[in-house]
Structures are given as structure tokens and as C-alpha cells.
Amino acid sequence: MRKLIVLIPLLFAHSALADINIFACEPEWAALSKELGGDHVTVYSATTGLQDPHYIQARPSLIAKARRADLLVCTGAELEIGWLPLLQQKSGNSAIQTGAAGYFMASDSVKLSDVPTVLDRSQGDVHAAGNPHIQTSPLNILNVAKSLTKRLQDVDSANAELYEQRWQDFNQRWQLAITKWQQQAAPLKGVSVVVQHNGWGYLFDWLGLNKVTTLEAKPGIPPTVDDLNNVLNKLKVTPAKMVINAAYQPSRPTDWLVSKTGINKATLPFTVGGDDQSTDLFSLFDDTIQRLLDANK
Numbered sequence: 001m002r003k004l005i006v007l008i009p010l011l012f013a014h015s016a017l018a019d020i021n022i023f024a025c026e027p028e029w030a031a032l033s034k035e036l037g038g039d040h041v042t043v044y045s046a047t048t049g050l051q052d053p054h055y056i057q058a059r060p061s062l063i064a065k066a067r068r069a070d071l072l073v074c075t076g077a078e079l080e081i082g083w084l085p086l087l088q089q090k091s092g093n094s095a096i097q098t099g100a101a102g103y104f105m106a107s108d109s110v111k112l113s114d115v116p117t118v119l120d121r122s123q124g125d126v127h128a129a130g131n132p133h134i135q136t137s138p139l140n141i142l143n144v145a146k147s148l149t150k151r152l153q154d155v156d157s158a159n160a161e162l163y164e165q166r167w168q169d170f171n172q173r174w175q176l177a178i179t180k181w182q183q184q185a186a187p188l189k190g191v192s193v194v195v196q197h198n199g200w201g202y203l204f205d206w207l208g209l210n211k212v213t214t215l216e217a218k219p220g221i222p223p224t225v226d227d228l229n230n231v232l233n234k235l236k237v238t239p240a241k242m243v244i245n246a247a248y249q250p251s252r253p254t255d256w257l258v259s260k261t262g263i264n265k266a267t268l269p270f271t272v273g274g275d276d277q278s279t280d281l282f283s284l285f286d287d288t289i290q291r292l293l294d295a296n297k
Contacts, residue, residue: 019156023066023096025074025084026053027272028135029106029144031281033073035170036149040159044069046087049273050248053079054220058086066091069102071155073148076105077112077132101154107132109147110140113201135271137202138178138285145170177282182207185289191296192238194231194263196245196254199270203288212240215253223253232260239263242295246270266295 024030030045095102112130134140149167153160189208217227245254269278277287
């Protein structure tokens with residue numbers, strides 16, 4: 001009788017466990033995985049909204065999480081090239097190695113822009129595959145969500161129908177949200193902007209914003225005084241309404257430009273958790289649109 005009393009709680013505890021353990025490289029993919037997987041997934045994000053995903057250390061705690069993962073969900077397109085391969089190697093987890101069923105790169109589901117014609121690392125943080133910051137457009141998120149649903153079904157076929165239902169629900173809500181965001185953002189079409197880092201191309205293509213120039217003369221390398229003065233001279237010829245930086249970036253170059261020109265500043269969350277308002281994918285774009293509209297006044 002005593003053995004029965006001990007076993008019953010263990011059986012209930014086992015039944016409550018999630019079916020897939022997901023290791024997400026960035027918060028946007030952690031949030032999307034939870035939207036599509038619900039209670040059938042346990043999701044861990046390797047980074048926060050206030051970290052630069054280019055520069056992460058493959059520390060022991062990350063290796064331990066990767067070792068237990070059934071599915072790896074990352075951006076790809078060389079965004080995590082400085083740390084993800086080492087993480088895969090050190091984890092010893094065959095499920096998440098390149099080419100395995102548990103290896104999912106979001107960038108494989110979209111057409112990348114800004115593919116360099118000549119690859120020259122002396123020109124800064126240049127990605128050979130193209131611009132990896134695909135999460136800045138909800139259109140890309142939708143494409144990734146469809147592919148990720150299929151991968152969840154492949155990894156956990158027993159719950160394939162559940163994942164399909166959650167995809168259909170997400171798709172409907174997301175399409176409605178896109179329509180709302182596009183209507184709200186109509187005043188932004190054609191507005192000229194400056195960016196601190198060239199990470200917003202997909203957002204600009206979606207909303208019709210016009211990028212005049214970039215504070216970083218070389219991607220990922222902080223601008224020098226000469227770089228900033230060059231931007232200042234360019235704006236005298238082609239004015240801009242606002243300067244945009246990401247919440248995870250040091251704001252000093254952006255603040256310098258604001259002090260010299262008086263243009264508005266828009267600090268955008270860039271991903272889920274980039275500020276207090278961006279708690280999930282829906283609020284991420286709610287907040288992004290509102291901050292752009294506020295800076296356009």
C-alpha cells in the first residue's frame with residue numbers, strides 16, 4: 001500500500017511534463033515556439049531582449065540547457081555564428097546538430113535581403129547570407145511560424161493535430177494584427193529616417209520608411225567622430241525626421257545626433273523583452289509602431 005501511495009504522484013507528475021524541450025537562441029523564437037506549442041513545449045531563451053545576439057558566450061549553463069533540448073530554434077544566417085557551433089559541439093546532443101530534425105533555423109523560411117556581392121570582413125559585421133534580423137517584420141514571422149509548426153509536428157508526431165490547431169489560431173490572430181498595424185502605421189510611409197545599426201531593413205520594407213543613412217559606417221563597429229560628422233553633413237542635404245536605435249544598443253551615437261540636429265529619437269525594442277511593453281510578439285509590434293508614430297510627431 002505504501003508503494004502505491006508513492007507511485008501515484010509520480011505518474012501524475014510525469015503526465016504533466018511537456019512533450020518537447022525547446023532551446024531558442026533569441027526571445028522572438030522563444031515567444032513564437034510558445035505560441036505554437038502551448039503546454040506541450042518547455043521553452044528556454046538563450047538571450048534576452050537587451051542582449052546583442054551576435055556576441056554571446058557559450059557558457060556552461062547554456063551548454064547544459066542545450067544538452068537537454070529536443071529542438072533548437074535559432075535565427076541562422078550567421079547571426080549566432082560566434083557561439084552556436086561551439087554550443088552544439090559542447091552539448092554532445094545529436095538531436096540539435098546541423099541537419100538533424102531538431103535543428104531549425106528561422107532564416108531558412110524567408111528570403112533574405114542585403115546579400116553582399118563581395119564578402120569583405122574588413123567592412124565590419126557583414127553576413128554572407130544576408131540580413132539576419134528577420135524578426136523586425138511580422139510578414140517574416142508568419143512564414144517562420146508555418147515552417148516551425150511543421151517541424152514541431154515532425155519532432156512530436158503524436159501531437160501533430162494540436163500543433164496544426166494552434167498554428168491556425170495564431171495565423172488568424174496574426175493576420176488580423178498585421179492589418180491593424182499597417183493601418184496604424186500609414187502616416188509613416190515615406191518618412192525619412194537615420195538608423196544607428198543597419199538592422200531594420202525588413203521593418204522599413206514593410207512600412208515604407210525611407211532610410212537616409214546609417215550612423216555605423218561599418219556594421220557592428222561603433223561610429224567614429226568622423227563617421228558621425230559625415231552623417232551630419234549628409235543630413236544637411238537630405239534631412240530626416242528621426243533617428244532609430246535598438247534598446248540593446250548604447251545610445252550615445254544616437255543621442256549625439258539628436259543634440260546636433262534636434263531630430264526625434266525612436267528607441268525600438270527590436271525583440272520581445274526589449275522594453276517593459278514588449279512582453280510577447282503581439283505587444284512587440286504594438287509598441288514598435290507606437291514608438292515610431294510618437295517620433296514622427
